Amino acid sequence: MNELTHVDSDGRARMIDVGGKEVTQRVATAGGTLVTTAEVVDLLLRDALKKADALATARIAGIAGAKRTSDLIPLCHPLPLDSVSIDLVPAGDSVTITATASTSGRTGVEMEALTAVTIAGLTLHDMVKAVDPAATLTDVRLLEKTGGKRGHWTREN
Amino acid sequence: MNELTHVDSDGRARMIDVGGKEVTQRVATAGGTLVTTAEVVDLLLRDALKKADALATARIAGIAGAKRTSDLIPLCHPLPLDSVSIDLVPAGDSVTITATASTSGRTGVEMEALTAVTIAGLTLHDMVKAVDPAATLTDVRLLEKTGGKRGHWTREN
Amino acid sequence: MNELTHVDSDGRARMIDVGGKEVTQRVATAGGTLVTTAEVVDLLLRDALKKADALATARIAGIAGAKRTSDLIPLCHPLPLDSVSIDLVPAGDSVTITATASTSGRTGVEMEALTAVTIAGLTLHDMVKAVDPAATLTDVRLLEKTGGKRGHWTREN
Amino acid sequence: MNELTHVDSDGRARMIDVGGKEVTQRVATAGGTLVTTAEVVDLLLRDALKKADALATARIAGIAGAKRTSDLIPLCHPLPLDSVSIDLVPAGDSVTITATASTSGRTGVEMEALTAVTIAGLTLHDMVKAVDPAATLTDVRLLEKTGGKRGHWTREN
Amino acid sequence: MNELTHVDSDGRARMIDVGGKEVTQRVATAGGTLVTTAEVVDLLLRDALKKADALATARIAGIAGAKRTSDLIPLCHPLPLDSVSIDLVPAGDSVTITATASTSGRTGVEMEALTAVTIAGLTLHDMVKAVDPAATLTDVRLLEKTGGKRGHWTREN
Amino acid sequence: MNELTHVDSDGRARMIDVGGKEVTQRVATAGGTLVTTAEVVDLLLRDALKKADALATARIAGIAGAKRTSDLIPLCHPLPLDSVSIDLVPAGDSVTITATASTSGRTGVEMEALTAVTIAGLTLHDMVKAVDPAATLTDVRLLEKTGGKRGHWTREN
Numbered sequence: 001m002n003e004l005t006h007v008d009s010d011g012r013a014r015m016i017d018v019g020g021k022e023v024t025q026r027v028a029t030a031g032g033t034l035v036t037t038a039e040v041v042d043l044l045l046r047d048a049l050k051k052a053d054a055l056a057t058a059r060i061a062g063i064a065g066a067k068r069t070s071d072l073i074p075l076c077h078p079l080p081l082d083s084v085s086i087d088l089v090p091a092g093d094s095v096t097i098t099a100t101a102s103t104s105g106r107t108g109v110e111m112e113a114l115t116a117v118t119i120a121g122l123t124l125h126d127m128v129k130a131v132d133p134a135a136t137l138t139d140v141r142l143l144e145k146t147g148g149k150r151g152h153w154t155r156e157n
Numbered sequence: 158m159n160e161l162t163h164v165d166s167d168g169r170a171r172m173i174d175v176g177g178k179e180v181t182q183r184v185a186t187a188g189g190t191l192v193t194t195a196e197v198v199d200l201l202l203r204d205a206l207k208k209a210d211a212l213a214t215a216r217i218a219g220i221a222g223a224k225r226t227s228d229l230i231p232l233c234h235p236l237p238l239d240s241v242s243i244d245l246v247p248a249g250d251s252v253t254i255t256a257t258a259s260t261s262g263r264t265g266v267e268m269e270a271l272t273a274v275t276i277a278g279l280t281l282h283d284m285v286k287a288v289d290p291a292a293t294l295t296d297v298r299l300l301e302k303t304g305g306k307r308g309h310w311t312r313e314n
Numbered sequence: 315m316n317e318l319t320h321v322d323s324d325g326r327a328r329m330i331d332v333g334g335k336e337v338t339q340r341v342a343t344a345g346g347t348l349v350t351t352a353e354v355v356d357l358l359l360r361d362a363l364k365k366a367d368a369l370a371t372a373r374i375a376g377i378a379g380a381k382r383t384s385d386l387i388p389l390c391h392p393l394p395l396d397s398v399s400i401d402l403v404p405a406g407d408s409v410t411i412t413a414t415a416s417t418s419g420r421t422g423v424e425m426e427a428l429t430a431v432t433i434a435g436l437t438l439h440d441m442v443k444a445v446d447p448a449a450t451l452t453d454v455r456l457l458e459k460t461g462g463k464r465g466h467w468t469r470e471n
Numbered sequence: 472m473n474e475l476t477h478v479d480s481d482g483r484a485r486m487i488d489v490g491g492k493e494v495t496q497r498v499a500t501a502g503g504t505l506v507t508t509a510e511v512v513d514l515l516l517r518d519a520l521k522k523a524d525a526l527a528t529a530r531i532a533g534i535a536g537a538k539r540t541s542d543l544i545p546l547c548h549p550l551p552l553d554s555v556s557i558d559l560v561p562a563g564d565s566v567t568i569t570a571t572a573s574t575s576g577r578t579g580v581e582m583e584a585l586t587a588v589t590i591a592g593l594t595l596h597d598m599v600k601a602v603d604p605a606a607t608l609t610d611v612r613l614l615e616k617t618g619g620k621r622g623h624w625t626r627e628n
Numbered sequence: 629m630n631e632l633t634h635v636d637s638d639g640r641a642r643m644i645d646v647g648g649k650e651v652t653q654r655v656a657t658a659g660g661t662l663v664t665t666a667e668v669v670d671l672l673l674r675d676a677l678k679k680a681d682a683l684a685t686a687r688i689a690g691i692a693g694a695k696r697t698s699d700l701i702p703l704c705h706p707l708p709l710d711s712v713s714i715d716l717v718p719a720g721d722s723v724t725i726t727a728t729a730s731t732s733g734r735t736g737v738e739m740e741a742l743t744a745v746t747i748a749g750l751t752l753h754d755m756v757k758a759v760d761p762a763a764t765l766t767d768v769r770l771l772e773k774t775g776g777k778r779g780h781w782t783r784e785n
Numbered sequence: 786m787n788e789l790t791h792v793d794s795d796g797r798a799r800m801i802d803v804g805g806k807e808v809t810q811r812v813a814t815a816g817g818t819l820v821t822t823a824e825v826v827d828l829l830l831r832d833a834l835k836k837a838d839a840l841a842t843a844r845i846a847g848i849a850g851a852k853r854t855s856d857l858i859p860l861c862h863p864l865p866l867d868s869v870s871i872d873l874v875p876a877g878d879s880v881t882i883t884a885t886a887s888t889s890g891r892t893g894v895e896m897e898a899l900t901a902v903t904i905a906g907l908t909l910h911d912m913v914k915a916v917d918p919a920a921t922l923t924d925v926r927l928l929e930k931t932g933g934k935r936g937h938w939t940r941e942n
Contacts, residue, residue, distance in 0.1 A: 056327060073276070078866060111279065123230050136298040137275070173554060176554060216642075221849070367684040396804035433544070545692050632915075640838055681792055
């Protein structure tokens with residue numbers, strides 16, 4: 001493929017037509033990392049220990065964010081999500097974020113999984129920014145996807 | 158500071174009270190990078206050459222995203238944004254994203270600048286994913302902020 | 315059933331997977347009551363007599379609210395609603411609210427019907443609060459549902 | 472007062488003009504109860520014991536809902552919320568919900584507090600409905616408010 | 629003035645900075661017309677006669693739409709609206725729509741008044757399209773505005 | 786047809802039931818015109834020449850607006866859009882706007898195409914209003930539609 005799919009031959013943005021694509025089960029998993037300090041990760045872990053809401057808030061925000069993907073990304077198609085889950089692992093000086101989304105639709109859910117990771121990451125950022133304004137959200141990327149014409153794709157590294 | 162500000166002493170999430178904080182002019186700048194391939198950056202640059210919409214779409218999405226920050230980040234305060242601007246620089250194998258937001262409000266606009274960078278980055282991701290599903294949004298971080306009780310902060314590295 | 319369905323075995327919130335469920339016609343009806351004073355109900359009835367908008371505003375808000383259910387309830391699936399209707403009956407010192415929603419989908423519309431009742435009730439509350447700040451929205455509950463694996467359910471009392 | 476404030480003399484809905492009202496600090500507290508079964512409350516408490524997300528999800532949803540009040544209630548003014556907090560107390564066969572919202576604005580935050588209670592209640596409903604479809608959200612009402620021309624108001628019973 | 633204000637000197641879209649502008653009372657009135665057939669206007673009038681919701685629905689949608697202006701128009705600033713009102717006059721073969729919005733803010737409410745007219749017009753269109761698919765929304769324009777640096781402006785024709 | 790479809794026999798607004806309608810491919814095209822001055826059109830064309838964002842902003846806003854149609858028009862059904870495209874032609878003293886939307890759904894996409902035209906038009910209005918506050922959005926109308934029970938419809942003039 002040697003063209004951007006979201007602009008027409010004159011370079012005009014458009015929402016491409018997926019009407020002719022098949023409705024199949026599609027799943028995507030994306031990951032990312034919020035790099036902060038060991039002290040902040042410790043605060044998050046202690047918070048989790050006392051049954052507190054910090055990680056839950058990021059999880060809920062990520063799930064809600066996934067449902068708004070087509071409202072945030074202008075050329076993204078609206079999709080009826082079948083499921084979204086988010087996994088947050090605080091360890092060392094960072095929190096690893098993984099999100100999986102699935103749908104029965106005409107186009108993939110990569111953007112939904114990536115949006116879930118991103119909004120969860122921004123929500124963590126918001127919660128730690130008073131203690132660590134330098135926290136960095138990094139490595140937001142697709143890990144794997146299945147379904148659709150091109151089938152299974154797994155990230156190589 | 159040794160506590161997470163967004164949870165109370167029992168660890169319950171809440172939107173902290175900014176009612177006693179002063180209304181001041183506040184500005185924040187954030188940055189990030191979408192790492193893709195030199196071939197994709199070339200497509201974006203050629204698209205730009207033919208006056209096309211790819212970069213404009215990401216800019217518009219980032220600005221619109223900044224205005225929805227408090228709707229996306231559960232514990233973030235709604236803020237009347239005075240300005241938002243986004244700069245996208247495609248070069249080598251990546252697109253550098255910088256966003257600046259400002260307000261006259263009781264709390265800072267860090268999250269608005271970070272959200273602008275992130276949504277612009279996800280929109281670029283959406284546009285290049287058919288050619289490069291492995292594209293990665295990375296280094297989303299605060300670069301500088303002014304205003305508020307703590308005054309000026311600049312990222313050290 | 316002896317587990318909460320919306321948290322996994324570790325207690326983490328997630329949007330459960332409905333991908334394997336059948337698409338069937340599903341209908342739900344919910345009810346609720348705004349208890350205010352006979353004087354306020356009289357104002358609403360006189361308003362209705364002069365063809366005014368008070369009850370229409372609550373109806374429209376309830377219908378629009380039903381369409382935003384999955385945006386308001388974090389773990390709720392987005393559903394393509396086939397219909398929503400709302401019935402408001404002012405009598406005595408209260409307004410009885412009934413809402414029915416239907417879809418052709420993989421999961422039920424209980425939350426849509428309950429959200430419609432609730433937002434209609436809050437809108438009535440907003441309209442009468444200057445005259446009756448003590449108004450109470452009460453008895454918001456599911457009355458009946460059909461469709462899906464478990465079939466027909468009717469409230470017993 | 473013997474008129475509905477949200478309709479004009481011809482009964483037409485409008486967003487009334489608050490431009491002449493003073494900007495003051497305004498606080499409102501509202502309450503409500505989700506009545507379910509002792510078994511379900513036990514599930515929620517055990518979930519809380521294993522540090523799970525059920526109550527956190529309802530808290531986050533209530534806070535996010537408060538920020539969307541003017542988007543949900545047609546004639547409600549947009550307000551820059553200074554704080555929102557939600558308290559959930561599961562006991563016996565029900566969960567008691569209390570929400571407090573504050574602003575520095577030209578009109579009160581009653582509807583924001585009531586919306587927070589309601590959306591938190593609906594989110595609990597969503598989480599328990601598979602085990603208790605008969606759960607009822609009840610007694611959603613204003614408890615107290617301060618600020619504005621009419622000053623302090625406390626519910627009598 | 630010989631430049632577009634919403635693009636910078638390189639032609640890049642941005643939300644211009646209004647931080648240095650004064651907070652003043654600003655009012656704008658916009659108008660528009662839905663042209664349909666005399667038969668449809670008659671249906672609307674008869675509907676109004678039986679106290680029905682057609683015109684109320686358009687009024688409510690227009691008011692709600694005005695509150696979402698900055699969410700719909702990418703470079704528009706969020707504004708705390710003080711009031712919105714909409715007037716609908718069905719007569720002959722058309723419905724005349726007039727909307728007035730006001731704020732105490734740093735920038736004008738022209739777009740809010742225009743959005744109110746437009747969304748009210750589209751809502752009428754939606755309601756009459758089964759009987760008159762050829763209905764046309766026309767003459768959506770600013771009629772008058774006050775406040776801000778440039779003061780009072782009235783449409784000449 | 787001699788009745789408004791969106792109100793019941795008592796004149797109450799409701800979202801009519803489309804559950805019994807067939808899922809078919811449906812397409813609609815709508816048009817409209819922003820009338821401004823030759824000088825402003827010249828600014829837009831020069832902006833386009835220097836690869837700037839003015840027209841792209843309107844296109845993106847129109848596409849994003851189409852996806853929010855059911856959120857803006859109270860009685861409109863949510864639809865999974867398969868595609869949206871917008872064409873803007875600046876010439877003489879005006880910009881001609883054409884939008885096409887398609888879906889595989891139970892009801893037509895007329896409102897989505899009309900909303901796309903309208904939001905694109907309002908966005909242009911926003912961008913030119915500092916130079917031409919008198920700009921007028923006019924002739925917003927359906928041009929053609931296909932699919933559904935009534936089949937093909939083309940505007941006669």
